[in-house]
Amino acid sequence: MRSQKILGSLEWSFNRSVFKSIGYSDEDLKRPVIGIANSWNELVPGHFNLRQVGESVKKGIHMAGGTAVEFGLIAACDGTAQGHKGMHYILPSRDMIANDIEIMVEAHQLDAIVMLGSCDKIVPAMLMAAARLDIPAIILPGGPMLGGEVFDGRKSDLTTMSESLDMLKAGKITEDVCHRLENTWGPTCGSCSFLGTANTMCSLSEAIGMTLPNGALTPAVYSERLRLGESTGFAIMNMVKNNVTARDIITIDAIKNAIRVLMAIGGSTNAVPHLSALAHELYISAETMMDLYEELSDSTPQIVKVNPAAKFDMEDFHRAGGIPQVMREISGLLEKGALTVTGQSVGENLAAMNLLYQPNRDIIKLLETPFAPQGGIAILKGNIAPKRGVTKPAAILPEMRHFTGKAVCFDSEDAAEEAILAGHIKPGDVLVIRYESPKGGPGMREMFKAMKYLYGMGLASNTAIITDGRFSGTNNGCFVGHISPEAAEGGPIAALRDGDVITIDIPNKTIHAHLTDEEIAQRLQQWQAPKRKFTKGILGIYSQLASSAHEGAVLK
Template sequence: MKFRSNDILEKPDWSFNRSVFKSVGYSDDDLSRPVIGIANSWNELVPGHANLRQVAEHVRKGIHRAGGSVAEFGVIGACDGTAQGHAGMHYILPSRDLIANDIEVMVEAHRLDGIVLLGSCDKIVPGMLMAAARLKIPAIFLPGGPMLGGVEFDGRKSDLTTMSEALGMLKSDKIDETAYDHMEELCGPSCGSCAFYGTANTMCCLAEALGMSVPGGALVPAVYADRLRYAEETGKTIVNQVYNQITADKIITEQSLENAIRVLMATGGSTNAVLHLSAIAAEVDITAEIMMDAYHRLSESTPQVAKVNPASKYNMEDFYKAGGIPKVMQEIHSLLHLDSITVTGKSVKENLQSYKFKYPFDTNVIRSFADPFSNLKGLAILRGNLAPDTAVTKPAAIDPQMHLFTGLAQVFDSEELAEEAILGGKIKEGDVVVIRYEGPKGGPGMREMYKAMKYMYGMGLAKKTALITDGRFSGTNNGCFVGHISPEAAEGGPLAIVANGDKITIDIPNGNLHLHVSEEEIQDRLKTWQRPKPKFTKGYLAIYSKLASSADKGAVIKI
């Protein structure tokens, strides 16, 4: 069989390239086999990536056993948690495009035959999947696995985000400094992606639902031995993909993306998945309009069969033991495109039929299709005079009594100003906190309003106030919130002209986000509005702020 790598490794014309490979230590035998890249985002800064060096060793074992040669290289991976609440968060979403671009460069420059993608966290996973879709070569994604839960706090196992909730409680004298300091030591007991169902674990689960991972591999905890066995199986699978030419563009299709959306809705995953799935879809020329229609249409008919932190006290280890994504997909199989091809070379249906579960099912975590947790939307797309091009919310994480909320606007032009007001006790019951100029261009980088929501929760405001923004939210947020408002304020969207005291209604059942101001008044205010100056005039963020598309189009760089 002729491989892609043969294009630059055949003798005698390409002996120079062969000598380059041999300088690294490859042999003639190595260069006669398919050359499989491992794009590894291992680093010592991110808990979700700290084990990827060990995981990669087992991927290498699988590749070698299946008859391939390995070419491993590094990929950047920044931590959303560390970047929260300061200037570093501007870089997190933009890093997704850098990751996709870097992998594209390495694969194409070295004419690799296939690629294994190792990552676990929020922007790394979608960036890697974007690269796979763009490259149209055999590709497979392998996460490092979630973290174990910490000690119990506020009725559930703690996780890293507990510290932000605890800060709100400390500020409002609900806990003392001793309890707060102990939590710092005990909320994150192992490496792995965060123990809750945030964006990181959502995207790992959706990679599996897309067919881009070995079935069952999304949720095996980072410290379990099974994580290493999945790694070896992944190595074997990518070599099989190369020999059978099962390329990523054959797997990532409109049908498989709909499967991923179904799983997203059925599990109440992160709102950020809307942004990322749209970006992945764009790489295979599926438009934002098609994707937004799919989110709205599929949310109407997908029951929520899984409930995990922050929607319940159960964490990712519990989700895994309850059956994980294979169990969820079995329960909603009647809604899926079962003939979609996957990395195994088999269809979704074939994978589900042959999957063997290791633990007893737990209906506290995953219920049956006939008896779901809810028939309400896991995620919802809103429109209205405040969001002409859509906004995103997560009913699964919002108390039903807050699904219809009207309040008065308290407007802030940055995340920091809002957090200062919240911790300063300036937000009261009935307020709608408006945080703007935090979109893809205006932020730039569409920062997460994670700390603002956590502070409101910790101060007892989660069921008494709401927050809307052209920024994003962490998958762990709860309360009443709407994000991804498009057009964003920096592009002259209606959010830019909201004034303190304006009445705003969030109506999730009817899919509406409404500013109680006449259309004439909105237009008059827009006439006097002035576009803010860019916050960055040099470096990558200056480029991103000029070229980023709107949130409804995936916030990708568009030329």
Template sequence: MRRSEAILQRPDFNFNRAVYKSMGFSDTDLEKPIIGIANTWSELCPGSYNLRKLAESVKYGIYAAGGTPVEFGVTGVCDGTAQGNEGMKFVLPSRELIANDVEVMVQAHRLDGIVLMGSCDKIVPGLLMAAARLKLPAILLPGGPMLGGPVFDGRKADLTSLSEGNGMLKAGKITEEELVRLEDTCGPTYGSCSFYGTANTMCCLSESLGMTLPGGALIPAVYAERTRLAYQTGEKIVELVNRNITAGDVLTAASIENGIRVLNATGGSTNGVLHLTAIAKEIGISGAEMTDKFKTVGKDTPLIVKVNPAARYDMEDFYLAGGIPQVMKELKPLLNMDVMTVTGKTAAENIESYPYIPVDRTIIKTIDEPFSEFGGIAILEGNLAPEGCITKPSAIAPDMRCFTGKARVFDGEEAAEEAILSGKIVPGNVVVIRYEGPKGGPGMREMFKAMKYLYGVGLSAATALITDGRFSGTNNGCFAGHISPEAAEGGPIAYVEDDDEITIDIPHGKITLHVDENTMDLRREKSLIRKPPALDGYLGLYSRFASSASKGAVLDWSRK
């Protein structure tokens, strides 16, 4: 018996039937599988802007396949609007709200299956966490990426071009009129941002995990094909309910490993590590296990894709080059091919039957002739990050992958940005931004603007930046984030001082603070750890219970 059927039987549940009928549902509607549509649509986020329209196509598909759709709204924050201000503190914590929100709605109303609609940075992982937790039939439908803008600084513009342009304005490289013109044109359509940041990374990972229909990650938001995909998603979710194929069948240790490989092979966002770790926790895989898996998988997964920020190509180009189906076809010898997917078929069957377009080898290489022998994500460990930290070799020039410099330390993002724009950072500096971790921020903000400002003022090839906060997937230059333990929990980053020497050694997987242990002990004795601010509301709750970035920065209710 279906979940919804159990609470709609007469006479014991006449009340429940009357609730539906008060909204116009019929007896015929209530005889069918009740399929939820968790929609993160809003007029605040371009990545969600088209989801209301797509939901109508999903409903048509559900009706056609013999189901009854019921749509409800879910929180969906725009990272872009929150960048570089206090709003960013709420962005990562929103991931937990999304997962909890979907869980509550699905469980309270005993829905039979769920279509999860979202495209952006914390929205997609939150939806996938909910799917993993619920273990019901589920499909994730992204809204698709936006198109790129006019060429700026050698590549098609995107929303992040404005931060680079601001640095260029400060350096006298462009005029204010040119910057305003860029503001008008860099985001020409709705959709998730046109570069390979966290939003598109997570959509691609959803497809590689088997939770999105093949090809569904990268169809641009404005393409008609996106509407057809929405209809197909509606049809398919009813099939999954009828066949009892659940997210528990799709999201497994083997499919998570596939996701790690695709993340590395495509040079996706470092935030992918955080989010895959959080999703894995929902199926019983620990943060330590995920760290080990990232280290081992990254070493034998070649980088076969280069797109913005590692190259001038954007998401539309990536899609037209073959997208994730072509990537998985190239990686086939390295992937777990017998995993179940939301098509109701295995990954091997999907790869065999997909209608490929001619591949563009300037964007997608083969595993025999890759861009690089090692993957796009690297885990670094050392005395500065005992629990590890994350970097992105695919976005770092080869001659910057081993960098030693003098620390310039800042307790928070804004102070570092001010120093960069006022000329206080010089070649050879390692900018250290701390107290921006999950607990200390709180909320683990992205150091997006700081990296873009370094680029804009011409220092990205002569400096590095490390933080217990996060980075946007569009950042490039030498950087390491997610340093764990964070400063607020007494991690070594809390005791770094100006002019300390720091080495980031990506080839050897090391990050080193060149300060002897006796000196560190003295600093621990005399230094006071800055406590997280006392906050009310949800952010205060998150700060109290947030786990380390090495554990996915999920809420840990066992914490005191």
């Protein structure tokens, strides 16, 4: 065991004495030392229950003969950070968290690691750290919250709060309605109750095999969440015993399974750079990943529709069978030989699966009768985005999937929001929001408020947004994000001008400005790189080292 190299002999008595100063015994230090990287805090609803979940994990580890050692991680809330300076920090936090886990594991030579996290950047960071460290590792999310009071035909959630504020500004509802929603949309802790980036990434961790079956979507307040903690403790000890490490599980086949599930559930577009960042840890090229997204999107039907694409929330999705039921339905498309943290293969897990509730075919369709014949995410390419852009057909009305309009260009999200609220945006406009990329932002902010403002102003069904930034997993409307190369690196999006005609053709996977290659090249010759917005701190570092979105926005 790794830990015994620094604890198991007389020459390392210094290290043993450090552990003993905390209260560990000789017997404790003879056992496998299992780290618990816990991102619990009192700021993020999705992480508020992780202290209790962590205690359950410790219980399982101790019962199985290990010694659990817990340490904390940062975890910021995308929701709280929306629309202000804080959003610059959210994507960089992913790489910081992965680095923190690596540092703690290697500095203390831990034998294995259980990682507890629920939200948007935390789970991808944990996947990246696991692949990088290649020791026995498991991820256990905290689970989604329950849905709130019904508003506008469905159970409310955090995005309902945002939309209601726009409706208030438009005079469609009263201030009392907004105040009531403020107190009722989030009745429990847990990750947000829709299929945004948080629940998408938890689902993909389960699809990859790094989370126990049903570990992604069992609600935060269900007692089953605590039993999953105990089971995770036993599972990590079995991995140590059998010398199963993260890279035995996180393989190209496992990533293919994750992409299949992503397409089948119509998950968040943010999963694309996160999976690409994970692939980077395995030395899989960005181009290989882009080819996989395109290929598997074309051949994977979308069989799930939940909020924000339907009225059903994550508790409904869980009760319909959750990720195990989705994987069972698309099992013919999966790499069933891929190993998982259960010690069994994907195929063996599915064969042993027992449903706790009756399937709901309004939520999870049969493969033969899908909601859509292709996946819920599409990769677009064209003279604006030669290295690709990402969109979400599952969140776009069919009549909006081929859209032609005139560009209205903004060099920041803030400028676009001001224009929307001032009434300067008209039906038929294509908002071009650039310099919100990994380097240019920095931090690749989400165009969350811009999309929600369009919705509140009644423009969501007749305008479009294209950006080198990102979108929230809850956004809907015609949008293309992650445009690469980014404007800050002289990508073609930097050459666009007000009035340029742009066509977004999702069925044919293209995004095209009605400009010749010569016109774009001529404009780019006159382009000058903007000054970096931040030169110190993590944003200064990130703006220097971050790669473009198609490479996963990893630090290079």
